[in-house]
Amino acid sequence: MPDAPPFDIRGDAFRVTATWRGIWDESVALDYAAAARDQLTSGGPGARHLVVYANDLHHCDILARGVLTDLHHELRPRLRRTVFIASSARMRGLCLWIARVSDDENAKVFANDRGVELWLAGEAGRIDDARRRMSGSRDEGES
Amino acid sequence: MTEAKRLSVLTRLGARAMRTMTRVAMGYDPVFLDRLLDLLGPREVGAWGREVNDTVAALETHCGAATTQHVIAFSAFFNGCPFCSVGHTYAGNLELFRATGRLFPIDERDVLKLQRLDDDQLLRTLATKLGADDQETFERIVQMYELKTNLRTARTEVDDLMLRAVAAWDIITECTIVLEDVDPATVDPLTEIAKDKTLQDRYQQARGRG
16 A cells, blocks of 8 residues: 555635644655645635644654744734644644744644634634633633 | 744843742753743743642642652643653652652653654553552553543542643743753753752662763
């Protein structure tokens, strides 16, 4: 069976879903960025959710990370909310780094699907959400 | 690459002063303070610190000092933070070593390798490594993980405290951007136990690094 491609990205007027796999270098990230721009540059500002599955991403080199943060920074005004889902701590760290460096308060990282829909439907930013949870209330899903 | 936000001169000076005070008072260098100050502002950093101290103290009454540090370490660990996960594991390991003379089965210098595992593999690895002596710590780590990932609903006082700790370290791990590549051997234990250099020497000797 042939290897799965390093990414898939598809969507509709409300949500774009991307899956990242394998080992990424800059050239893979640039290919992904082109595909993501195709998917996401249509539609109005803040129109759609982006859901990224990074469960099968094993490595993303430093140049690829740069491409991904630049891309997310560029696309952020077009997105309503973003979710990254990753089953390893290392990749969650990478996703948090992308969200943080691209200054996207509306992006959050999850270990699984639980809490994702609640987050997508919510309004609070990631850090405000954590502040609220720290003071004892829970309403935008856990990380 | 997108440039990280530049810290103002005032923020840098404030962070430097607070880092110096922490080094003197607690024995470790809170290298994350610059970004935390930038993120929350000085007043809120103070409130955050007080809330963290209260939460940690309350957790310690239920779980003990060593297990509390291990739970906090894994709360940061699951966010992918290489600094707090190592520093709090080290603090927990020192607490355990001081109280029992025993080495925790997870060496703080091995923590970053474990971050590459997916969560199922990681929990299986911990279940294997943490035997009967550390069963309670294992169960507390799993409890925190299940709360953090919505696999469990908070029902007890400890659940609530753990969720507060999870939220506190969700905030602090926002500084991951400055700590991407960390040499675990350079990370201090991230509690006041850092002041006890004799204990640290004994512990490192027991690990075969004396």
